[in-house]
Amino acid sequence: MIEIKDLHKKFGKNEVLSGVNLSVDRGKIIAVLGPNGSGKTTLIKSILGMVVPNKGEILLDGKSVLGKWKYRESIDYLPQIANFPHNLTVKELIRMIKDLRKQKNVDDNALIKLFKLEPFLGKKLGNLSGGTKQKVNILLTFMFESPLIILDEPTSGLDPISLIRLKELIYSEKEKGKTILITSHIMSFVEEVSEEIVFLLEGKIYFKGSIAELKDKTGQPDFEHAIASILTQSYA
Amino acid sequence: MLKILKYSFYDLMRSRWSYVYFGFYLILGFVLLFLNNNVSKAVITLMNVIIILVPLIGTIFGVMYYYNSKEFTGLLLAQPLKRSTIFLGQYFGVALSLSMSLVIGLGIPFVAYGIFMSDAIWDFGLLLLTGAFLTFIFTALSFNIGLRNENRIKGFGYAILLWLFMAVIYDGILLMSLMIFADYPLDTFSLTASMFNPIDLSRILILLKLDISALMGYTGALFQKFFGTSLGIFLSISVLALWVLIPVWLIRRVARKKDF
Amino acid sequence: MLKQIIPHICLVVLLALSSSNVRAETIRVCKSCEARTIKEGVRKAAAYDTVLVEKGTYKEVDILIDKPLVLKGENYPLIDGELKGEIITIVSDDVTVDGLFIINVGTSYTKDYAAVRVIKSKNFLIQNLVLEKLFFGIYLEKSSHGRVYHNNIIGDAVEEYNSGNGIQLWYSHHVDIENNIVSRVRDGIYLEFADNCNILNNTSSHNVRYGLHFMFSNNDRYENNTFENNGAGVAVMFSKGIEMYDNVFRDNWGTAAYGMLLKEINDSDIVGNVFQENTVGINIEGSNRVTYRNNDFISNGWAIKSRGACYANIFQENNFLYNSFDLSYNSKLNDNKFEDNYWSNYTGYDLDRDGIGDIPYRPVKLFSYVVNNTPESIILLRSLFIDIIDFSEKVSPVFTPDNLVDVRPKMKQIVHDRN
Secondary structure, rough: OOEEEEEEEEEEEEEEEEEEEEOOOOOEEEEEOOOOOOHHHHHHHHHHOOOOOOOEEEEOOOOEOOOOOOHHHHHEEEEEOOOOOOOOOOHHHHHHHHHHHHHOOHHHHHHHHOOOEEEEOOOEEEHHHHHHHHHHHHHHHHHHOOOOOEEEEEOOOOOOHHHHHHHHHHHHHHHHEEEEEEOOOOOHHHHHOOOOEEEEEOOOEEEEEEEHHHHHHHOOOHHHHHHHHHHHHHHH | HHHHHHHHHHHHHHHHHHHHHHHHHHHHHHHHHHHHHHHHHHHHHHHHHHHHHHHHHHHHHHHHHHHHHHHHHHHHOOOOOOHHHHHHHHHHHHHHHHHHHHHHHHHHHHHHHHHOOOOHHHHHHHHHHHHHHHHHHHHHHHHHHHHHHOOHHHHHHHHHHHHHHHHHHHHHHHHHHHHOOOOOOOOOHHHHHHOOOOOHHHHHHHHHOOOOOHOOOOOOOOHHHHHHHOOHHHHHHHHHHHHHHHHHHHHHHHHHOOOO | HHHHHHHHHHHHHHHHHHHHHOOOOEEEOOOOOEEEEEEHHHHHOOOEEEEEEEOOOOOOOEEEOOOEEEEEOOOOEEOOOOOOOOOEOOOOOOOOOOEEEEEEEOOOHHHHHHEEEOOOOOEEEEOEEEEEEOOEEEEEOEEEEEEEEEEEEEOOOOOOOOOOOOOOEEEOOEEEEOOOOOOOOOOEEEOOOEOOOOOEEEEEOOOOOOOEEEEEEOOOOOEOOEOOOOOOEEEEEEEEOOEEEOOOEOOOOOOEEEEEEEEEEOEEEEEEEEEOOOEEEEEOOOOOOOEEEOOEEEEEEEEEEEOOEEEOOEOOOOOOOHHHEEEEEEEOOOOOOOEEOOEOOOOOOOOOOOOOOOEEEEOOHHHHHHHHHOOOHHHOOOHHHHHHHHHHHHHHOOOOOOOOOOOOOOOOOOOOHHH
């Protein structure tokens, strides 16, 4: 599905990605982890074409995506910070995104009900709380039917019920055979939903494999400690 | 691109700044006309306003819109849209709504006053055309500033500086160099120098209408040809168009390489 | 006033005398008449007769009128000089030439051939002529007490050196030049050593050099004339006692073009004129004690350019409207007085509401100095930078004459009482 080869990215002098090689199989849920500034978001944004890499290649279904834009029709992206134009209402935003993506089979009403967004439809996005914005964010991501879903910190600001709904959504999308890429700081969430993890450290992939393999490698009994041990080792 | 243009335009049509801008021109138009009671004088005052204020508002508003719509831009970047489409759509949305505020805001009082019956209709039309050109030019320049500066404060600083340079400093330098090199023939130089500043260019375009009698007083053959024939108007408008096209092309170029 | 009427009265009295004392005959000129040519008609006529030229074409030059008579055309007969020389020469008093269409006056670099020339004669009347393809039009030489009325002179001059003037007066006095239309000659109306003349209601336009040009001609009156689109406008030089009322000077554009050029003009009145869209409205050099009142200066490059040596002039109740520059001065001295004018560029206020601005107006801008020294800088006209330096000069004058102000600028445009 996704094939990343020798990806390099510098911001000024700061080298954020230094030779990332990664391949992700279709129908899997992958979590990208790493400390702050390890290049998670940069990696995701490179796949989305928002960041232009200095070197390397990104292939989606065998086709290069660098400098292209049409391929984004097959990606649903949930950005990390849900910032929307303040002057638009929720309804208008939904209509606009639908209009821009030109996709026919759009299932927004079910999601509106699921997250109980009906009372907010006529409100301006500038007046919404952080949690509600995140719900709108999720709605915009999941209402389309694309083979690849990228979620950047999907849990932030969500109440427990919505969190459960989100997990259900992720599972049901996986059932449909979609590939899902997630970054998150909430280890329990990652442990629960992901099948495979990719650990980024200083711009390189430090570890790729299942959670069980990670526990084995670090010799730690639980996931959170396994991660912590990687970090203490690397900084030691 | 038209879709983005449409959404940016709607977004702006709702923002209170467009109304402030529109209202300002409306009031300015009425005050000028009905206090002076004289179209010719109003057109002259208006010229000063357009030459100075339109670029200022174009730059500030352009930079402001660019920074304020960063979220919107982020949202759009993840959609299956070409980058140039996004930025050019936003740019044309801003430039178009600003020009419309200008043209309609000034148009209403002048039409109400009976500009269609007056000889000043051509001067006035030229004034509005120049105003629209300046809006497009300075909005494009400010988008370039925004795209190249992540830091808002810096961006605003550069925007103000750009305006100050074009509106005042440039002419100061030009005048100084004219005075220093007064012994040499300078008509080619002074005309060429004016081409490199869209504010000067627009000013000259308006001078061609308002002050042609004074301009014809200068001996230089090039001046005579430039101001005495339609060459002046033709050339000025072409170069103004270039002043729109080049920054727009730069927006495309920068947008293609930039990280978000 | 009386002075101006005297020539009219003289003329009327003389005409009345001549018609009552002498029984006048009429000699007709046509292909089948008693006289076949105009020359023949003139020869056959006795003094105070009328020579009536019927419609037709007469190829004649050097028609000499040496006795008092009326030469009158019926339905504009055409006299074609075939470029051979002068057409009509008048050397007698009391001659009237009326209603002729004269073309093809000869051109020469040594002799000033004219369509009609009057030499050392009095009481002439030249009217209703149409002159085309001419060298000189109507040439008055050492003549006086005559009238040139309602003629239409249409030249085709391109260059100064091979063209002549429309109406020329040389050492002539007490002549009325009225209601003529002169265009496309060298100088429309030219006066040299011509005193006590009235130039009224003429239109002089599209001439190669000057619409009106006079030198050494004193005590003349110019009223209700229109001078437009002339190569260099109007030139008025070395004369005194000139009265210029209600004339229009318009559209004289060019590097050396003026609405009016005043040089060494003293003790004159310039009242009620309109100067519109000229490169320079009035260019003044060495003129003293001239009163400028009730004039309108509209949309000129420079309304007034003062080149120095101008003393004791008064500018009163004029309108200065939308000129690029109201006044340019090339010295720091000022002995001229500006008051009660309306300046459209005035930005002051009138708190006591007496119609007079509370702060004086400074008509000379610093930028006009800059343009004098560096003409190319005209391209910076109306720039914000220029406005700033002009403003600072206004606040503390350094380059412009400190006392050159209109202390009583009007708040509203002055409505002139013209009739």
